[in-house]
Amino acid sequence: MLLMLAVVGLYTITSLNDxxxxxxxxxxxxxxxxxxAAGTAPFxxxxxxxxxxxxxxxxxxxxxxxxxxxxxxxxxxMSARILETMSAFELKAWVGILLFxxxxxDAVMYGTSPxxxxxxxxxxxxxxxxxxxxxxxxxxxxKKIVIPLILYxxxxxxxxxxxxxxxxxxxxxxxxxxxxxxxxxxxxxxAKPWTIPKESPEHLKxxxxxVLCKIPNAFGLMGxxxxxxxxxxxxxxxPPMILIVIFFVGLFSKSTRPTGLNLAGSVVCIVGILGFQxxxxxxxx
Numbered sequence: 001m002l003l004m005l006a007v008v009g010l011y012t013i014t015s016l017n018d019x020x021x022x023x024x025x026x027x028x029x030x031x032x033x034x035x036x037a038a039g040t041a042p043f044x045x046x047x048x049x050x051x052x053x054x055x056x057x058x059x060x061x062x063x064x065x066x067x068x069x070x071x072x073x074x075x076x077x078m079s080a081r082i083l084e085t086m087s088a089f090e091l092k093a094w095v096g097i098l099l100f101x102x103x104x105x106d107a108v109m110y111g112t113s114p115x116x117x118x119x120x121x122x123x124x125x126x127x128x129x130x131x132x133x134x135x136x137x138x139x140x141x142x143k144k145i146v147i148p149l150i151l152y153x154x155x156x157x158x159x160x161x162x163x164x165x166x167x168x169x170x171x172x173x174x175x176x177x178x179x180x181x182x183x184x185x186x187x188x189x190x191a192k193p194w195t196i197p198k199e200s201p202e203h204l205k206x207x208x209x210x211v212l213c214k215i216p217n218a219f220g221l222m223g224x225x226x227x228x229x230x231x232x233x234x235x236x237x238x239p240p241m242i243l244i245v246i247f248f249v250g251l252f253s254k255s256t257r258p259t260g261l262n263l264a265g266s267v268v269c270i271v272g273i274l275g276f277q278x279x280x281x282x283x284x285x
Contacts, residue, residue: 003223004234008241010220015088015242016215022083023204027196029077030273034191035207036076038184039214044177044263046224050169059177064166068179069186074155086140088246092121092150092266095239099125105161110204114215117279125272131265132243144175160228160235171278172225237273244270 021027027035055061055104082091107114118187142149163172230237247266 004227004238004241005119006229007220007223007238008245010216010223011238011244012242014213014217014220014272015092015246016249017210018079019083019088021206021210022080022101025202025210026184027198027200027206027210028082029189031189031193031196032080033073033076034184034187034193035196035210036214036217037072037180037187039194039211040218041177041180041184043215043218044180044221047218048173048177051173051222052175054169054171055174056169058169060168061166064162064170064175065178065182067202068159068166068175069182071155071159072179072183073187074151075159078155080147080154082090082145085145090132090140091152092239092243092246093129095153095156095268097126097129098239099237101157102160102235109164115279118276121272121279123272125269125276126271128265128268128270129243131261135260135262135265141158156239163225163228172228173222176221176225183263229268237276241273 001012018032021032034110103122104114105209106112163175165174166175167231197207199276200206202209224235224238244281
């Protein structure tokens with residue numbers, strides 16, 4: 001639980017920074033993807049002395065690296081397209097639909113029976129997420145972003161699944177590091193990083209802000225990998241928990257303050273997420 005909270009705090013910073021990169025700095029998908037990959041890899045490499053460095057030179061390890069690179073490409077590129085019309089708050093709401101898939105995947109993988117109490121809280125959380133999503137329909141062009149949204153959700157789920165599959169062959173940190181390096185080189189021609197400061201309205205300042213936010217992103221990725229290795233369900237609860245933090249941050253701004261159905265859905269989400277975590281902790285006590 002403490003690890004999840006740490007990841008949530010780090011990812012809240014990067015989520016808000018992603019919105020800044022798209023809405024104010026005006027980075028396109030290729031530019032955001034390159035900056036995410038190239039900016040995070042060096043900081044991740046610095047953390048290697050404190051991380052698991054298991055590595056086997058097998059085809060399975062190579063496939064895992066390529067699949068994670070694909071997953072991160074879809075996540076970064078699709079989020080840039082989605083955030084042009086959707087807030088970070090609403091995007092995290094949509095990621096919540098992975099709760100059902102991940103919980104039952106965990107049950108199948110570990111051979112456990114679904115807990116009715118946990119299912120009840122998942123349903124409650126999903127209902128809150130649906131209320132939030134519905135509240136944003138009037139201003140979000142879903143016809144424009146439906147395909148990117150589907151690909152983004154698939155990438156989010158696939159990331160956790162591949163990381164679990166990779167465990168016997170390569171550590172999650174090395175998998176991610178190699179995947180980000182591959183992705184950075186692949187995106188180099190399309191991103192043209194040497195032109196980014198000149199083309200962006202935020203110029204060099206925007207580039208510095210976005211790159212510096214890759215420090216908490218690197219720590220968050222390591223923590224996220226550890227959570228995914230333990231449970232796909234807890235991994236999928238990270239975005240809704242970020243949603244809660246962004247909700248409270250938004251209360252202090254008139255432009256992002258939730259009202260009406262959005263506010264009601266946010267409260268329902270908070271109750272559902274806290275209830276699920278408490279239900280998970282009670283048997284362990």
